[in-house]
Amino acid sequence: MPTYSKRYVSLIFSLLLFNDAFAREGLKVAVAGLSHDHVHPLLSAYQRHEVDILGIAESDQALIRRFQARYKLSDTLFYSTVDEMLQAVRPDVVLAYNAISEHVKIAEACLPLKIPLMVEKPLAINNEQAQRIAALSAAHGTAVYTNYETTWYPSNQALKQMADGGALGTLKKVIVKDGHQGPKEIGCSEAFLSWLTDPEKNGGGALIDFGCYGANLMTWLMKNQRPLAVTAVTRQLKPAVYPNVDDDATIILEYKGGVTGIIQASWDWPYSIKDIQVYGEDVSFHANRR
Structure with missing residues (x-):
């Protein structure tokens, strides 16, 4: 559990x-x-x-x-x-x-x-x-x-304050990594798994479960600006474990002004991770989960 x-x-x-x-x-x-x-x-x-x-x-x-x-x-x-x-x-x-x-x-x-x-x-x-x-x-x-718990992590709040205060200069790229070893692997209950791995009840797998964190963080950092283009690639790295939904997803968001967001969502990380890296003109910030 x-x-x-x-x-x-x-x-x-x-x-x-x-x-x-x-x-x-x-x-x-x-x-x-x-x-x-x-x-x-x-x-x-x-x-x-x-x-x-x-x-x-x-x-x-x-x-x-x-x-x-x-x-x-x-x-x-x-x-x-x-x-x-x-x-x-x-x-x-x-x-x-x-x-x-x-x-x-x-x-x-x-x-x-x-x-x-x-x-x-x-x-x-x-x-x-x-x-x-x-x-x-x-x-x-x-x-x-x-x-969306990642929004209220103190590290992410501090990152947002620095970005809003101009410490980054012009925002260029954001990389968000969210996921863990997999819901079965970390001991989620059968009641939870019964719908979390059902595409009709959850809407997908890792793409929905963890990709939404990155989408939320990007919307937050971009001050509700909509992306011009969205590209997503989903995979089943463990089809025997998760036969009905994706367990790994990469989402690329392109914004006006050349800002790029890359969201990596997975049920196949070697450990739990909820990190965000933000790149400006001359500096970058890396916020760990805490």
Whole structure:
């Protein structure tokens, strides 16, 4: 089982504590799904009484029993669907830990009720679903957050500040490396793997799982400028392990002014890596994962 930093939980809470009342009274959350392994730090925080969980929507009874045994969760917390849960409880925010393809359905349940939503990256499996979520957010004036953890690494924040302050001069090239040995290899749960390696539920493999980090960082560094051209090459280096999705991807982004972004996303690195290298006219910065 992978381990997660407390900083991950702190980030979620800091994003969502936009109301002073939440800070005073404590954040009241509801959970949509338990199949994403990133739910573990939230439940650990619940055990430490750092967050109040009002309800959990999950239909997989075996998964429910496993989490109940590990975190001592009461039967009264559980609901079969998000709609059923939101009829019974009114949280400050819903946190989604399920397949990427299901984010749009959760948005359709939460946003008309003006309940903010946080989903794990990426936002959606395709542009149609992303646009649907964006339209719901705008129509109901309710925020949707996507957790791209690399954006809030202190090293990347420092890099962005230096770049914005002119320390790079003219930006020339960005190389982003994100990935690890593979989700099976690092011990992701079967519930997580069941959709993470399904192209219909995740949208792809390493391209989606890790390529989205680089796309997010490039958009951030380029101040929301759209690329002029995008080229991607995907490969299956371990087809016996991941027969249905790519496990290695290289994405090249070309921007106005000659800036190039190279994103290397893989489930075949020899170790976990989330690095970014930024090159200017005379200097370069290298931000490690920390």
